[in-house]
Amino acid sequence: MPKWQRTAYLIFQHNKQSFTRIRYDWGRELVVIASTGILLGLFYYMFHDFLQDKLNDLEPALRETIATRLRAAVMLGLGLWVGGRLSNLFRDEPGWPQFALRSGEDPWVITTFRWGQSLLLILVSYGIFRHFFEPGPKLLLGSLGLAVATFGVMRARKESTGPQNLKPILSDAVESRSHTLRSWRWFQMVQRNRLCRLCIGISLLLQLLIGVMHAMAWPLVLTVLGTMLSSALLAWAVAFQLEEDMRAVWFERQLGCSHEEFVRVYEQICWILGLSLAALSLLTLLVTGVAGREPLGEWVKLLPIAALFPMITPAIMFQVAPERPLLQILITGLIGLFLGTAIYAHILSIVLVPIAITYAKNYQKDNFYRS
Numbered sequence: 001m002p003k004w005q006r007t008a009y010l011i012f013q014h015n016k017q018s019f020t021r022i023r024y025d026w027g028r029e030l031v032v033i034a035s036t037g038i039l040l041g042l043f044y045y046m047f048h049d050f051l052q053d054k055l056n057d058l059e060p061a062l063r064e065t066i067a068t069r070l071r072a073a074v075m076l077g078l079g080l081w082v083g084g085r086l087s088n089l090f091r092d093e094p095g096w097p098q099f100a101l102r103s104g105e106d107p108w109v110i111t112t113f114r115w116g117q118s119l120l121l122i123l124v125s126y127g128i129f130r131h132f133f134e135p136g137p138k139l140l141l142g143s144l145g146l147a148v149a150t151f152g153v154m155r156a157r158k159e160s161t162g163p164q165n166l167k168p169i170l171s172d173a174v175e176s177r178s179h180t181l182r183s184w185r186w187f188q189m190v191q192r193n194r195l196c197r198l199c200i201g202i203s204l205l206l207q208l209l210i211g212v213m214h215a216m217a218w219p220l221v222l223t224v225l226g227t228m229l230s231s232a233l234l235a236w237a238v239a240f241q242l243e244e245d246m247r248a249v250w251f252e253r254q255l256g257c258s259h260e261e262f263v264r265v266y267e268q269i270c271w272i273l274g275l276s277l278a279a280l281s282l283l284t285l286l287v288t289g290v291a292g293r294e295p296l297g298e299w300v301k302l303l304p305i306a307a308l309f310p311m312i313t314p315a316i317m318f319q320v321a322p323e324r325p326l327l328q329i330l331i332t333g334l335i336g337l338f339l340g341t342a343i344y345a346h347i348l349s350i351v352l353v354p355i356a357i358t359y360a361k362n363y364q365k366d367n368f369y370r371s
Helices: 002-024 027-054 060-089 096-102 106-131 137-159 177-192 192-217 218-246 250-254 259-288 296-300 302-316 325-345 346-365
Strands: none
Touching: 002 096, 002 346, 060 106, 096 106, 096 259, 106 137, 177 192, 177 218, 177 259, 192 218, 192 259, 218 259, 218 302, 218 325, 259 302, 296 302, 302 325, 302 346, 325 346
């Protein structure tokens, strides 16, 4: 068989494996696909009916500026994601390249497969986003450049042969099991899980930008949207950590960890994240001195909104598929957007939050051992 045919066969098998998983787990995948479709439809409905009406009250130039910034943020995230996927293709880990190489395949075929799959990934990813978001050529080139830069940085870090100073995650002091489980996950989120660290870092950066928006007297609705996004990023960090945990969840199950105990660990982490962001929001309000422009009660609404998204995450983490962070993000985003807009409409709507959390918990009871 010619080399190009063997390369094409490796590319075909590499992409076929995703469809094979769907075929042999069709029931679960069908639930995930249906849930994702429904959530995306609800997102479109809410953004189209509510947010569009709010944004129409702004000046056209400001609306265009916001739209441009959102497209840039989407393309920025796409560049980072594509760069990470490209780096995974070139790792010397178990997979199709290593399997083919150990089976006696020509290294030229392996190299061609990796570059061919990389090109296919870039074309499909940017083709889909260009169709839906219609970014300009500069944004496309900038995002692609970021993808290449991310790929180069991750490859350079992997190939570095410098000494590694590994620090222990847990101390030798006697601790309760709950404290140990919480410390392990907190250390992973803030020091080792790159996606978690990225989400937390962007959330903090966004909070600084919100302070600039306060100082420049931007409309309150934009500050609320920015606070929602900052809070949602913390919930995304929790979702990515949950994905990592589900890959080795057998360990907690072997320890006899109950559903309530596992969820309680995430509740403690989410309370730390949510209350920390609320405290940072309060500090931002005090430093920028916004109370004189609008009633203080309007600005106080930002505090529960800042803590909202991570607070509701533990109540929905086992609802459908805990190992799918995208689904977790959509569900948390939908519920958080609904509750956040309710709080923005009237501060007394905050009583809906504990009701929704209690109600949602009943639907995931004991799913820790079923997931």
